[in-house]
Amino acid sequence: MTRPGDRDGFDDRPDEGSGWREPAHLGEGQPPEQDRPRNEQPPAGADRAGDAGGPWQPPGWDLPPAQQQGPSQQPVRGGLFGRRRPRTPGEVERVFAYQGDTVGAQGWAVQNGWTISDGSAPEDAVLAELVATAPVRATRDHRPAGVMRGRYGTLELVAFDVLYASGRYAVPEYAITAAPVLGTVPALRLSPARFWKHRTGGLVQIPSGDPEFDGRWVLLAAEDGPAVQRLAQDPTVRGLLLGSDDGDEFWTAAGFTAAIRPDGHRPELIEHHARLLGAIVAALTVSW
Template sequence: MSTPRNGDGFDDRPEDQRGWTEPTHLGGPGHQGPGFGHQGPGEGSSAGQQGEDAGRGWEPPGWSLPDAAPDRPAQQGPAQQDPAGRRPEPEWEATPPPQQPWDAPAERQPWDPPAEQAPQKEPQEERRGGLLGGLFGGGRARAPREPGAVEQVFTPKGGPVGPGDLAAWGQAFGWTASDGTGPQDAPLVELTRSAPVRPAKSEVPSNVLRGRADGLDLVAFDIVSPYGRGWVATHAVNAAPVLGSVPAFRLSPARLWRHGTGGMLQIPSGDPEFDTRWVMLAAEDGPQVRRLVEDPVVRQLLLGSDDGDELWSAVGFVAAVRPGGNRPQLVEHHARILAAVVAAVA
C-alpha cells in the first residue's frame, strides 16, 4: 500500500513540493482557522480579533487561561457616575489627629526614700493551727458569738463562773462546799445514777454546795467526767430533799429524748399548751402526781422557761438537771421551780 510519504507516483506535485502536511483540523491546507463555524467580521467579530486568532492557531475551548490582570472597573473620577446613575463612593482619606501644644516637663523634685515601717505582727490569737489547723477546723480565730437571750439571763454579768467562783458565791450566802467524796455526799452518787441524762459510770458528783434558798434546803453540784488529767462538768444538778415518800416521776420537755421510761405512765395535765411542751411520766398514777401536774404555779414556771430543764425524783430528792456547769443564776432558777414542785407533792 502506498502513502503520500513513499513517493510511489500517486502525488503529481514536483518532488520539492512533496512531503507531509498537517491535517486540515490541525492547521493544514483547507483549515479555516479558529473562526470556523463562527461569525465573520461583519457579524459581531472584529478583524483584529480574527487576525490574532489566526496567528495563534486553533485551540480547543478552554485551553488558554484567562488574562492574569484582575477584572476591575476603571477608577472613575469624582464627577463620573456609573451607567446605573449611582454616585461613586468617595475615597476615604485619613485625617491626621490635631497636634497638641507641647508642654515642657516640670522640674523634678529631689526624691526622698519612704520611711521604713515596722511590719505589723498578726495577733497571736488569730494564728492558730497552721496548715493542719486550717484543714481540721483551726486556722484563724472566728469572731466571738453573741450570746442568746437565755444565755444572757443565766450567764453572770461578770463573765463565766467556774467552780471556785461558784463556791465563793455560795460562801457569801453562808453555803458550805465539799468535793463530793465525803460521807454526806454518798446519796448524791445514787441520785446521779438515776438522772434522766444517763451519765456514764465514770461520771461522779463534784463541786458540791449546800445551803438554803426560797425556804428550802438545797444541794447544788456538778456531774463531772474525766478529761485528760482533770475533770470537766457535763451537767449541773440542783436538788431539794423531801420529807416523806415521793412517787417516782419524770417531768421532761417534749422536744427531748427520754431514756429508760419503760413501765412509766404518761399523766396528762388537762392543759393542751402544757401537754404540747412538757411530758409527765410516773411509775403509778396518784393524788401527788396529779397535784404536781395540775399545779398552776408549776405550769407557769415551766411554760415561762426555755424547756431546757428536766425534773425527776429519786432517793428522797426532787432534782433538776441541765447541761453544762452550775452557776449562781442557774441555782436561783432551779430553786424557784423546786420550791413549787415540793409544795405540790408535800
C-alpha cells in the same frame, strides 16, 4: 619625647574644658536652686538663705527637741502628821483581797453562807444515786463534784456538777440541784417533750389537761396518785415551766426532788433551779 614645657596634646583642643570654671556653690553646702532635684526644691515664697540667715529647711525640720518627762509620782495624801504616801498592802492583804466572783457558783455560794465540798465527804455518798438515776446517759465515769449546800428561801438545797472524768480529762457535763423531801415521794419524771427519754420503763404518762402544757412537757410517773395529780394541775408549776426555755428535767430519787441541765453550775442556774424546785416540792407536799 616630651619635654616638661611641652603641651600633652590635649590642649590643642580648645573647645574641651578650656572655658571651665569651678561652680560658685562648691564648698558652700547647698547647690543652687536650679540644680536641685524637683523633690528638694523649696516651696514658692519660702525664705532664701540670705533672707532667713541660713539655708532653707523643710517645715518642721528645726522643731525643738522633745522634753523628757521624769517618772510619774504617786499622789500623796494629807493626814494628821502631814503629807504621806499611800500604804503598800501587805502580802496577806494581797492574797485575801476580794477580786470579784472568780470561781463562779462557788463564789456565790460562799457569799450566801453555803458550804462547799469536793464530792468525797460522807454526806455526799447519796449524790451518786442521784447521778445514777438522772434522766441522762450517765456512765461510771460520771461523778459528783463541786458540791454546794445551803438554804434558798424555805428550801434546803444541794447543788453540784456532774463531772465526766476519764483518763486525763475532767469536764463538767451536767448541773444538778436537788431538794430533800420528807416523807415518801412518788417516782416521777418531768421532761420537755422535745427531749429523748431514757430509762422510762414502768412509767406512765400523766396528762395535765392543758393542751399547751402537754404539748411542751411530759409528766411520767410510776402510778397516778394524788401527789402526781397535784403536780400536773398546779398553775404555778405550769406557769414557770411554760415561761422557761424547756432546758431542764426533773425527777425524784433517794429522797430528793432534783433538776438537771446539760451545763456547768453558775449562780443564775442555781437560782433558776431553786425557783422551779420550790414550786414542784410545794405541789408534791401540800397535804403533809
